[in-house]
Amino acid sequence: MVVVGGGECGARAAFALREAGWSGPLTLVGAEAVPPYERPPLSKSLMTEPHASAPTTICDTEMLRAAGIDFAAGIAATDIDRDHHEVVLADGQRIAYQRLLVATGATSRRLPLPGAAVDGVYCLRSHSDALALRDRLRPGARIGVIGGGFIGLELAASATVRGCTVTVIELAAQLMSRGATAHIATLVTARHEQAGVDVRCGTGVVRLERRDEEMLLELTTGEALVCDAVVVGIGAVPETSLAQKAGLAVDNGVRVDTRLTTSDPDVFAAGDCCSWPHPLYDGRRIRLESWRNAQDQGGAAARNMLGADEPFTTVPWFWSDQYDLTLQIAGLPDTATTEVVRRRPDGVEIRFGLGPDGRLLSASAVGTTNAVAQDIRLAELLIARRATPSPATLADPTAGLKALLRQWPH
C-alpha cells in the first residue's frame, strides 16, 4: 500500500490502513520534509502565539516507525506508472503498490496579476509559509488581505490581535460568499469592523507594486493602498498534476466514485484533491477543502483500499475561529430552498436549511467559543439520518435537538 501526500488525509489514511488490519509494506510519501502536521492552527494560534514555532504534529517519526509506516519525507512523487503498479519519486526511487491513495491536497490559488509574485506577497498553505508571514505581523504593520474567505479572515483576525492595521479586500458583495450564509457573513463582518479592520467588499485589486519596503495596491475603486505586507487568500486549487499525468479522470479534482476509487480501480483519492458524488445531496459532485473531510475520507479510502465497500456519506462540516467567535457549518447551505431560524435565549441564531422535500440539508451558526457546537453537531446527525423535522420544531428553542434526533434512529 502506498499513500502519496503527507498531510492530514494521507497521514490519517496510513494509520487507518494499519487499524483496518493491513500488515504488509506501507509507504507514506510526503513532499514536505517534516512529519505530518495539522494545518488549522497555521492561520490561528501559530499566528497569535509568536513564540510557538513547532507545528502541531499529527504523529512523530517514532509513531510512524511503531506503526510500520515507511515515511518518505521531503520527496515529491513525480509519476504513477499504472502499468507496472509503481510510484516514481523525484529522486528516481520506484515504490511498488498493490493499491495507491492519492492525497495530494490543494495549493493556494495565485493572484493572476502583475506584481503578485514579489517579496512582500504571502500565501498560506504550509508551516513554512506561516512562519514567513508571521514574521511580518508586527505591531503597527499595515497588512492588506486579498480575499475575504475563511483563511483571509482568520489571518485578518490574527493580524489584528497582533496589533497590525488590517484591510480586507473582497471582490464579492459580502465576505465568505462561497462558504457561509449571508447571516453569518453579516455577523462576522461586524466583528471584524468592531476590531478595527477595514472591510472592503465589492472591491478588486488591479495592480500590485513593490516600492522599496512597501507594497502598493491599486484598487478597482481607483484608490491606492499602501501596505507593509500583502496576504493572498483567494482559495485553493486541487493538486491534480500527478493524477492528470497518469491519465486518471479529473473533474474539479481527481474524479472518484462514492467508494473514493478513481478511474483506475487500484488507485484511490481522498481529501482536498478529489471530487466525489455525495449520496446525501442527490449525488451532486462536490470537492471540499476541509480538515475533517480530509481526515474522514482518508480513513474511508484506507478501508476501501483493503476491500471494504464503504460509500462515503459523511456530512460536510466546517468551522472557523476569528477572535472569540467560532462559526460552524454542517451540510451544504446552498442546496437548501427554505431557511428556518432558531433564536436561542443566549442570542445565538441557528440557521437551518431545508430542501423542497422537507429534508434538513444544512445548519450554520456563529457564537463565542464553543456555544454553537452541540446544536450544529446534533443538526449534522439529523442531516446524516435524512431527517425531515417540522420547521416549527426547528424554530422552537425549547425543543431540544437531541430529543428530535431520537425520532430518526439509525
Place this chain on the structure above:
Amino acid sequence: MPEWIAACAVADVDPEDVIPFRYDGVDYAIYRSPQNEFFATAGHCTHERMLLCDGLVMDHTIECPKHNGRFDYTTGKAAGAPVLVDLKTFRVKVEDGTVYLGIG
C-alpha cells in the same frame, strides 16, 4: 482513599449530559449517563485542550466541541482520530442527592 469533593447536586445534570466543575484551579467534567449513573473525567480534551463540557454526550460518549474527538467517559478511552490520548477519569459517588468527585 481519595479526597471526596462535593461537586454538584444530582438534579444539576440532565440525563445524557455533562457539566463543568472546577476545583483548586483544575477543570473536571461531570457526566450523567442515560442510565442515571454519574462519571467524571478531566475537563479538557487531550487533543487541543478544549473544554469538554461544551461537547455533546451521546450514550456513553463525549465528543469534543471543537473537532469531534470522542471518548468513552466511563473509561476515558479515546475513540480514534483526532484524539489519540485517553482521558483521565475520576471516581464519583452519590450520597443524599449530592455528587462527590474523588481526587488524589
